[in-house]
Amino acid sequence: MLKQLHSNEKLQLGIGFLVGILFGFLLQKGGVTKYDVIIGQLLLTDFTVVKIMLTAMITGMIGVHLLSTLGLVQLHPKPGSLGSTVIGGLIFGVGFAVLGYCPGTLAGAVGQGSLDALFGGLAGILLGAGLFSEFYPKLQRGILGRGDFGELTWPRLFKVNPWTLIIPLTIGVLIFLFWVEKSGL
């Protein structure tokens, strides 16, 4: 039944849209569609972004792995390599700080009326993505494949059951969040 649901293209477009609306709603309610909040995080004076991301991570980590153990979902870890993940990640970070939004929060920021997001950021991301697609063949032959580690996950790397990592991770994140909260960040 799930397979039929997943392959119903029209329905899936509707589900994607709905999930997006909820996601955008939550992002805006959380304050992270604001330039000031994102820059505040990168300047380490306002930890709203990290609080949201870490809470989402542990909630989703437990939920998705529970569903996976029950055979109800499949995991889709992204592949990576040093050449693509590290270099791309650092480039992303620079853009993140200069623009002050990430792709998702940008869409939300446009929704809340931020014109720098609409006329600057949106145009920029589309240009940047387009530029990347131009240089992709050359990059793919060279740097993108360097240090390839594929769709590696931590459980597979350490050859352990995911829960062996999930439980201490959750505890660690909760302790960190508690400390951040106490510090008034």
Added chain:
Amino acid sequence: MERWSPYAVGIGIGLLSCVAFFLSDKPIGCSTAFSRTSGMIERLFRGGVVAEKAYYKKFAPSIEWEWMLVAGIFIGGFISAQLSGQFHMEWVPATWASSFGYTPISRWATALTGGIILGIGARWAGGCTSGHGISGTLQLAVSSWLAVFCFFIGGIATAMIIF
């Protein structure tokens, strides 16, 4: 200021991720939608040859689940802002203004530049703070943890330099 607790929002997003996996067999992610849109726009100018580009063979310039997701984010952000009375058109964010003054043109130019770098970086890394940062980390993917680490190293260093 009708802001929700970041923990409530985080739990909500985490649960939403589970819903996406269950109902759509997809992790939440945003940057691919921008790639596809860029391809669709390029196709308007250059026609069918665009579909032959290696990257657009991987990520077809068409509307699909992730595209609808990002379109939804725009609507959801709009609804939320309207409901809390926070919707307002703004050229220059407060943090920018307090450091650089109310300078819409240079803010626009900076946003454009930042956007270009962000677009390149997101596709280079194979994901953004949603795809890697949330969906990838919760799946315990090494690529995503590494990506997020680099996002923040690059971001924090750059922000400190700018400000």
